[in-house]
Amino acid sequence: MASYKVLFKKSAEKELRAVPSYQLPKIIEKIKSLSGNPRPHGSELLKGDERYFRVRQNDYRIIYGIDDPAEEIIIIKIGHRREVYK
Secondary structure: OOOOEEEEOHHHHHHHHOOOOOOHHHHHHHHHHHHHOOOOOOOEEEOOEEEEEEEEEOOEEEEEEEEOOOOEEEEEEEEEOOOOOO
């Protein structure tokens, strides 16, 4: 399987910097793993917007889109589960 390039929206970069330091390594590890498998077990399509997926990391969610022809993953949003869908 090809390795996908991971890109971040500017807003997602800012949200990543706001993640508590004890959660950050696991979230970064999860994002890196998406480059090898963009549709891992546990990822789900977002209801209402079939272009984006979500993946869990404890209480945090990573919302991302996949561009298969370009082999890119675009991280759209990173946040706590109670706030990420607003």
